[in-house]
Amino acid sequence: MSDSDLEAFRVETRQWLEANCPxxxxxxxxxxxxxxxxxxxxxxxxDAQKAWFEACREKGYTVPEWPKEYGGAGLxxxxxxxxxxxxxxxxxxxxxxxxxxxxxxxxxxxxxxxxQKQRFLNExxxxxxxxxxxxxxxxxGSDLVSMQTFGEDKGDHWVVNGQKIWTSYAxxxxxxxxxxxxDKDNKYQGITFMLFDMASDGVSTKPIKLISGNSxxxxxxxxxxxxxxxxxxxxxxxxxxxxxxxxxxxxxxxHEREMISATGGGDRATSLGAVTSRQGALDPVLRxxxxxxxxxxxxxxxxxEKFMDELKSGKGHPAQPNMMKYAGTELNKRRNELVMAAxxxxxxxxxxEASNGGKTARxxxxxKANSIEGGTSEVMLNVxxxxxxxxxxx
Amino acid sequence: xxLYYDDDQAMLAETASQxxxxxxxxxxxxxxxxxxxxxxxxxxxxxxxxxxxxFTGMLVDEDDGGLGMGQVEAGIVLExxxxxxxxxxxxxxxxxxxxxxxxxxxxxxxxxxxxLISGDKVYAMAIDEGPKHRPERxxxxxxxxxxxFRLSGKKxxxxxxxxxxxxxxxxxxxxxxxxxxxxxxxxxxxxASGMSHxxxxxxxxxxxxxxxxxxxxxxxxxxxxxVDGGRAILDAVLMAGRVGSAxxxxxxxxxxxxxxxxxxxxxxxxxxxxxxxxxxQHRAAHLYSEVEIARAVTVKAAQLxxxxxxxxxxxxxxxxxxxxKAAGLAVREGVQMHGGIGMTDEYxxxxxxxxxxxxxxxxxxQYYHAGRVAxxxxx
Numbered sequence: 001m002s003d004s005d006l007e008a009f010r011v012e013t014r015q016w017l018e019a020n021c022p023x024x025x026x027x028x029x030x031x032x033x034x035x036x037x038x039x040x041x042x043x044x045x046x047d048a049q050k051a052w053f054e055a056c057r058e059k060g061y062t063v064p065e066w067p068k069e070y071g072g073a074g075l076x077x078x079x080x081x082x083x084x085x086x087x088x089x090x091x092x093x094x095x096x097x098x099x100x101x102x103x104x105x106x107x108x109x110x111x112x113x114x115x116q117k118q119r120f121l122n123e124x125x126x127x128x129x130x131x132x133x134x135x136x137x138x139x140x141g142s143d144l145v146s147m148q149t150f151g152e153d154k155g156d157h158w159v160v161n162g163q164k165i166w167t168s169y170a171x172x173x174x175x176x177x178x179x180x181x182x183d184k185d186n187k188y189q190g191i192t193f194m195l196f197d198m199a200s201d202g203v204s205t206k207p208i209k210l211i212s213g214n215s216x217x218x219x220x221x222x223x224x225x226x227x228x229x230x231x232x233x234x235x236x237x238x239x240x241x242x243x244x245x246x247x248x249x250x251x252x253x254x255h256e257r258e259m260i261s262a263t264g265g266g267d268r269a270t271s272l273g274a275v276t277s278r279q280g281a282l283d284p285v286l287r288x289x290x291x292x293x294x295x296x297x298x299x300x301x302x303x304x305e306k307f308m309d310e311l312k313s314g315k316g317h318p319a320q321p322n323m324m325k326y327a328g329t330e331l332n333k334r335r336n337e338l339v340m341a342a343x344x345x346x347x348x349x350x351x352x353e354a355s356n357g358g359k360t361a362r363x364x365x366x367x368k369a370n371s372i373e374g375g376t377s378e379v380m381l382n383v384x385x386x387x388x389x390x391x392x393x394x
Numbered sequence: 395x396x397l398y399y400d401d402d403q404a405m406l407a408e409t410a411s412q413x414x415x416x417x418x419x420x421x422x423x424x425x426x427x428x429x430x431x432x433x434x435x436x437x438x439x440x441x442x443x444x445x446x447x448x449f450t451g452m453l454v455d456e457d458d459g460g461l462g463m464g465q466v467e468a469g470i471v472l473e474x475x476x477x478x479x480x481x482x483x484x485x486x487x488x489x490x491x492x493x494x495x496x497x498x499x500x501x502x503x504x505x506x507x508x509x510l511i512s513g514d515k516v517y518a519m520a521i522d523e524g525p526k527h528r529p530e531r532x533x534x535x536x537x538x539x540x541x542x543f544r545l546s547g548k549k550x551x552x553x554x555x556x557x558x559x560x561x562x563x564x565x566x567x568x569x570x571x572x573x574x575x576x577x578x579x580x581x582x583x584x585x586a587s588g589m590s591h592x593x594x595x596x597x598x599x600x601x602x603x604x605x606x607x608x609x610x611x612x613x614x615x616x617x618x619x620x621v622d623g624g625r626a627i628l629d630a631v632l633m634a635g636r637v638g639s640a641x642x643x644x645x646x647x648x649x650x651x652x653x654x655x656x657x658x659x660x661x662x663x664x665x666x667x668x669x670x671x672x673x674x675q676h677r678a679a680h681l682y683s684e685v686e687i688a689r690a691v692t693v694k695a696a697q698l699x700x701x702x703x704x705x706x707x708x709x710x711x712x713x714x715x716x717x718x719k720a721a722g723l724a725v726r727e728g729v730q731m732h733g734g735i736g737m738t739d740e741y742x743x744x745x746x747x748x749x750x751x752x753x754x755x756x757x758x759x760q761y762y763h764a765g766r767v768a769x770x771x772x773x
């Protein structure tokens with residue numbers, strides 16, 4: 001696509017956003033209700049959220065770079081970048097957030113059958129089904145491949161027993177993509193990437209209360225759950241091949257790390273110093289620390305841009321998402337420490353209306369998980385050592 | 395514009411890498427001239443080769459005989475200069491002075507640019523007036539005198555000043571020392587009467603001058619741009635120089651990091667390669683992350699400067715500060731991970747530490763630029 005075509009697309013996109021993105025959807029996301037996750041039981045917070053979601057769905061902009069036949073807009077990487085830039089410029093909120101978009105979708109685009117793509121990708125793009133991810137287990141955190149949840153082969157289906165943990169929003173999800181051991185003798189080539197309905201008999205969830213007081217994660221229990229091997233013609237109940245789910249999981253972990261690197265930092269482009277100094281003059285040493293943070297955060301925005309550009313053009317190092325995840329999450333934790341310091345005693349409030357129910361303090365605590373979930377910082381550093389720096393014995 | 399090199403830029407990077415790795419290597423240039431106590435601090439032969447490669451005039455407009463390239467391209471050359479610690483007047487002549495001359499009249503350009511492009515002459519830039527970079531305050535005075543000016547004052551950290559046939563001097567033609575306006579840039583020839591150099595060797599073996607102007611008489615045609623209109627030119631020079639020195643710093647960081655990572659893959663202690671120890675692996679991986687980020691923001695800043703973006707000034711300061719942090723980490727970790735031999739003159743890692751130190755100070759360190767980021771962001 002020529003530069004002038006791209007410029008025309010930019011103008012068109014700007015006009016479309018101007019016409020279709022309601023003013024309420026250009027406000028910063030304040031709480032969980034401001035995020036639309038879709039799904040069978042979804043409800044809109046207000047008409048603006050509904051209108052914005054529907055406008056994007058019609059245009060294919062819930063998943064702009066997916067092919068049109070799967071609910072996307074079929075944008076090229078360059079167009080996708082223009083759309084992201086223009087959405088950022090208008091402060092437009094994402095119309096739909098989902099683990100289907102961020103994780104299962106990319107896995108299906110890569111490993112899925114045509115039948116799976118037709119069904120599941122369209123459901124995701126249209127916000128009809130909300131997915132959750134079943135990876136970690138109580139005994140398998142960083143060492144994920146040691147997982148034990150087992151699916152016994154019963155011919156046309158499996159019977160699954162076991163427990164997952166840190167399943168994000170499992171209590172609100174419709175379906176789960178789940179790693180299940182199908183061969184106990186083969187560590188890496190004995191796992192199948194299964195897809196099943198959370199309403200299946202034998203599936204139960206229990207929210208986990210975190211130090212933030214919130215419960216975004218659950219324990220998910222599977223007690224004799226029947227998982228069909230097929231949901232219809234060309235729609236297997238698993239992604240990729242049986243016993244080769246680890247390949248899919250590894251591919252997906254890369255996407256999860258990208259997602260965390262892309263979203264983990266909050267508004268990195270907004271100067272932290274500009275925000276915090278509105279509450280009053282900053283102590284000089286704190287101001288200096290915040291300025292140093294802003295240097296790192298603004299530099300990271302350039303890295304994110306470069307990372308995305310390289311990703312879309314296939315130029316990047318395949319292990320680079322680990323570096324992004326490491327740097328992005330550590331930055332976000334530092335940001336929140338500084339936000340607490342700048343906020344002083346007001347930032348300590350846990351329940352008051354003025355603090356919006358302790359948003360600052362709870363948010364600060366939430367960020368401590370950033371460098372644990374989706375691969376700890378220590379694991380990220382191990383991967384960089386081994387795969388990028390090629391250090392011995394790593 | 396994607397944030398990676400296009401085909402032409404990738405080709406330039408390859409050419410520059412090969413050239414600097416061979417002709418400009420530490421052994422052939424930095425150590426060679428240092429060990430001979432060379433008073434220039436760089437080799438004029440190499441500077442001629444820079445001209446043959448087209449580097450000397452790369453930022454000069456095509457109409458003026460240059461290549462009309464931008465900061466991204468200059469950054470590519472500077473990154474290789476940094477990686478090989480190649481001593482050269484490229485940054486002071488071909489980036490700083492060339493950017494200043496871009497704003498001169500046709501007479502000024504005609505007088506100075508051809509010899510810069512041909513590699514026959516070297517120019518310097520005089521901005522600082524004390525140990526720390528503080529271009530907001532300029533006290534060096536140029537008073538009207540007949541048809542010209544009389545220059546008096548002192549400048550510091552004039553890199554390769556004593557070897558330069560001309561020095562671009564930022565002086566005050568009106569107002570008080572801290573005024574933004576009232577600055578004029580002058581092209582002061584080497585033989586100007588009343589100008590004296592105290593040329594000193596710096597920690598990185600480069601040479602810099604304390605320059606004293608004692609009633610130096612200048613013709614009116616020494617003025618670059620407009621009288622009292624020098625601040626905007628100076629800002630452009632500073633932006634080009636800062637993004638350029640950030641690019642050189644990226645090269646220093648990458649050179650030190652690569653050398654260190656190679657070393658810990660070879661050095662054995664306790665019967666194992668020390669690179670097997672997680673205590674070193676995690677530090678090396680963290681360093682990699684910092685250097686990658688510093689490199690990305692430097693290319694971004696260069697693109698913004700080339701595009702005339704309103705964000706160019708902010709991102710240039712971000713880049714300069716971030717590179718200082720990352721390169722500082724690279725050289726400190728480099729010396730530490732090399733252990734005892736990292737302290738020896740024989741090993742190159744210490745040379746990276748020295749160059750980084752000098753480069754950090756040049757046109758503002760991380761503290762200066764973090765402060766700029768705060769000011770430009772409104773706090």
